[in-house]
Every structure is written in C-alpha cells, then in structure tokens.
Amino acid sequence: MKQNNFLSSLTKEELIKLIEAYSKNWLAMDGVWFxxxxxxxxxxxxxxxxxxxxKSFTITEARRIKQFLGLPExxxxxxxxKALQLRFYANINNDEIILGKDNKTLVYRTxxxxxxxxxxxxxxEYHPCKSVGIIEYSGFAKTIDERITCECLSCYPDITDNSCCCAWQFTLNE
Structure with a gap:
C-alpha cells in the first residue's frame, strides 16, 4: 500500500481531527447514496x-479492526x-458501552x-434503521467472535427506551 508521507508529519492531535473528518466524510457518503x-x-x-x-461492509470493518487490534479468534x-470503540460511528455519535457484571452480556447504546x-x-422522516442495525451489529459481533449473538433492545421505529436513540445487547454463548 502506498505510504502518504504527509500523514507522518501530522501531530497526534491533527491525526485525531483527521480521523474525525474522515468519519464524517464516510457518513456523508453513506447518507448521500441512501x-x-x-x-x-x-x-x-x-x-x-x-x-x-x-451485510458486506460490517464484516469488512470488523475484520480490519480485529486485525488492527490483534484480537484473537x-x-x-x-x-x-474495544472494536466497537474503533468503528467510524464511534467518532461521530455519542455512545456508551456497558459490560455486564457476569461478562456474558454487553449493552451498546447510541x-x-x-x-x-x-x-x-x-x-x-427518521431512518427506520432497526432492520439494518440487526444485520450490522450481528455481523460485526460475529466477525469479532462467532460465539456472540446480538439482540435489538430499542431502535427506530421500535423505540422502547427513550433515553437513547438505539440500544443493542450482545451475549457471549459459550
């Protein structure tokens, strides 16, 4: 892959701002075609x-993040x-990750x-993202660890929790 020498000259703060700009650009492109x-x-x-x-993008994104983090199978x-924090969305949306005390569940809330x-x-009108989210979050989680399943707790148009835009529960099945 070609190395961009200009990137090497940027400070950490500049690189973080660039990642934020890239994330917004990615989301803008996603919105424009949609x-x-x-x-x-x-x-x-x-x-x-x-x-x-x-169906395709979430697997590609998860694989690359998994490789970057050096995560095991x-x-x-x-x-x-860790992987959820490196998604493009993590640089755009305000979210939280709540790991269950039993280490068997994780809730991700936007x-x-x-x-x-x-x-x-x-x-x-709002984007009816639940059906896409099921594909996106399930595929992402399965790529990180095939034992993880995903369940929608709340997502438009089926909002059950008004304290967030969406909520997803991940369960580790051993």
Missing part, C-alpha cells in the same frame, strides 16, 4: 440496498467492546445519533 435512492425509488427500496450494503465481549439528528434537521 438519500439518492430514497428520493428516486422510495424508502423501502433504499432500505433494501442499505441492508445489502451493510475468540475475542469475547472485551474484544467486542445516546445521540448523527444520522437521525441530520434527518430531523432536514425535516425528513
């Missing part, structure tokens, strides 16, 4: 393509907690969602 399909073909068609895209919930905030600002 909204293009949504405008032309409607929400159902856009959601179909969103689910298809996430069975990284467990501790490995998942407290402020950049996507839903942007759609609200543009006076658009």
């Amino acid at each position: 909204q293009s399909i949504e405008r032309k073909f409607g929400m159902d068609e856009a959601m179909h393509h969103d689910r298809e895209a996430w 069975h990284a467990g919930l501790e490995g998942l907690a 407290l402020e969602c950049h996507v839903q905030t942007a759609r609200k600002r543009k006076q658009m």
Whole structure:
C-alpha cells in the first residue's frame, strides 16, 4: 500500500481531527447514496440496498479492526467492546458501552445519533434503521467472535427506551 508521507508529519492531535473528518466524510457518503435512492425509488427500496450494503461492509470493518487490534479468534465481549470503540460511528455519535457484571452480556447504546439528528434537521422522516442495525451489529459481533449473538433492545421505529436513540445487547454463548 502506498505510504502518504504527509500523514507522518501530522501531530497526534491533527491525526485525531483527521480521523474525525474522515468519519464524517464516510457518513456523508453513506447518507448521500441512501438519500439518492430514497428520493428516486422510495424508502423501502433504499432500505433494501442499505441492508445489502451493510451485510458486506460490517464484516469488512470488523475484520480490519480485529486485525488492527490483534484480537484473537475468540475475542469475547472485551474484544467486542474495544472494536466497537474503533468503528467510524464511534467518532461521530455519542455512545456508551456497558459490560455486564457476569461478562456474558454487553449493552451498546447510541445516546445521540448523527444520522437521525441530520434527518430531523432536514425535516425528513427518521431512518427506520432497526432492520439494518440487526444485520450490522450481528455481523460485526460475529466477525469479532462467532460465539456472540446480538439482540435489538430499542431502535427506530421500535423505540422502547427513550433515553437513547438505539440500544443493542450482545451475549457471549459459550
């Protein structure tokens, strides 16, 4: 892979700001293609393509993060907690990770969602992300450790917890 020598000259603070900018750029691209399909073909068609895209992307993202962190094949919930913090979303959304006292469950909650905030600002209907989230979070977790399963606790359009935008529970099945 080509080395970008300019990156080597940046300070740690500049690199962190660049990662934040890259994360926002990634999310903007994700939103631009989605909204293009949504405008032309409607929400159902856009959601179909969103689910298809996430089936592949979430595995790619998880593999690369797993490799970067040097996680073992069975990284467990501790490995998942580390990996979740390095996703593009971690640089954009306000979230929290709650590891169960038994180390058998982990709850990931998005407290402020950049996507839903942007759609609200543009006076658009909320993104019905639950069906995509199930694919995204389940696939991500399974790639980190095949023993982990994922359950949606709350996500639009099925909000059961008004203290967050979405909540997902991961369980380690040994």
